[in-house]
Amino acid sequence: MAREPAQRGKPAPAARPDSAEPERQRPAPVRASLVFLGGALIALVAPPLAAGVFTDQGPAALITVALVELLLVWAITAWWLRRRRLRWADVGLSTRHWVRDSALGAAVVVPRLLLEFGVLVPMAGGADSAEVREVLDNAAAGGAALAATLALGVIGGGIAEELYFRGFLIKALPEAFRRRRRAVGVAATVSVLLFGLLHVPAGGPEAASIAVAGLVYVGLFLLTGRLTAPMVSHCLWNTAAVAAVLALYG
Secondary structure, eight states: OOSHHHHHHSOOOOOOGGGTHHHHHTTHHHHHHHHHHHHHIIIIIHHHHHHHHHSOOOHHHHHHHHHHHHHHHHHHHHHHHHHHTOOGGGGTOOOTTHHHHHHHHHHTHHHHHHHIIIIIHHHTTGGGSHHHHHHHHHHHTOHHHHHHHHHIIIIIIIIIIHIIIIIIIIIIGGGGSSSHHHHHHHHHHHHHHHHHHHHOOSSHHHHHHHHHHHHHHHHHHHHHSSSHHHHHHHHHHHHHHHHHHHHHHO
């Protein structure tokens, strides 16, 4: 009897939070996916659409689009990292092994040029293909237009797209998922698919070219875990492809 009050006064064991926590965390992957898709529309789809509707696509407009894309991608990524308490290294921005990674990214450009201009561009019509005509038209418009095209390819493509479609999507976003390894695999596949949709291929050869590009950049990122190799490869490719068009068809 003397022990009874002590037993009654003994505090009840705290409720286990494990049962409620999965319910609170379950929507996180959905929110993360919506953040990514919304960010892609805002940062990489809206600026070129706005430029096409409200401007004449002159050199100033192309450079503005490139800078706006980079600024928006940087802002969205920075917000996500701060929200998830991650670092920029968690999207693959690192100076580790940058010489080796740069060499690796540059090395894949040459075989891609051989495939592109030895097989895919001739299949697409050669000088009459849409991509070749676009480069030649920009070159005919003058040095400023050609420089702006290169700036868009390097800043908006090589830097902004790689940061978003590789670093953010494949490395930072899966942190919100319980099964991270599976999420990385899904994110890599989505990265290739969305990269292709963003570039709107005009036909079969163009679609193959974009698919090869997406697979190369994803492969470089997964192989190194850093953005240096895909960024260098993307920037060099966009520059080398313009130079090849001018040399072969200009």
